[in-house]
Amino acid sequence: xxxxxxxxxxxxxxxxxxxxxxxxxxxxxxxxxxxxxxxxxxxxxxxxxxxxxxxxxxxxxxxxxxxxxxxxxxxxxxxxxxxxxxxxxxxxxxxxxxxxxxxxxxxxxxxxxxxxxxxxxxxxxxxxxxxx
Numbered sequence: 001x002x003x004x005x006x007x008x009x010x011x012x013x014x015x016x017x018x019x020x021x022x023x024x025x026x027x028x029x030x031x032x033x034x035x036x037x038x039x040x041x042x043x044x045x046x047x048x049x050x051x052x053x054x055x056x057x058x059x060x061x062x063x064x065x066x067x068x069x070x071x072x073x074x075x076x077x078x079x080x081x082x083x084x085x086x087x088x089x090x091x092x093x094x095x096x097x098x099x100x101x102x103x104x105x106x107x108x109x110x111x112x113x114x115x116x117x118x119x120x121x122x123x124x125x126x127x128x129x130x131x132x
Contacts, residue, residue, distance in 0.1 A: 044118030049073035050082030088129035
C-alpha cells in the first residue's frame with residue numbers, strides 16, 4: 001500500500017504538464033527523467049513516442065485511447081511507439097503504417113527498447129503485441 005505520493009530526489013525534477021491530462025504520460029515522463037540524469041542521448045535522435053501509466057516500482061499500466069495515440073504519434077513523425085502490454089488487445093490490427101509498436105510491461109523494458117533503437121540496434125527482436 002502506498003501512503004505517500006511525493007518523493008524526494010537527489011536532484012530537482014520539474015515536469016511541464018502543458019496540454020497533458022491524466023496519468024497516461026507517466027512512462028514517457030519517467031523515460032525523460034532517466035534520459036536527463038544519465039550520460040548520452042537515450043533516443044539517439046530517433047523520434048520515439050509512447051504512453052502508459054507508471055507506478056513507483058516501475059510497472060507500466062494501461063491507458064485509454066491507444067489507437068488515437070498511435071495515429072497521432074505517427075502523424076507527428078514517430079517511427080516507434082511504446083505501448084503498455086495491458087493494451088495489446090487494442091493494438092493488434094490497428095497499427096498505422098510506418099510505426100513499430102513495442103510492448104512494454106515496466107520502465108526497464110521501455111528503457112531497453114529506446115536504447116536499442118537509439119543505438120541503432122536490432123529492434124526486430126523487441127517484444128510486440130500478438131493475438132493470444
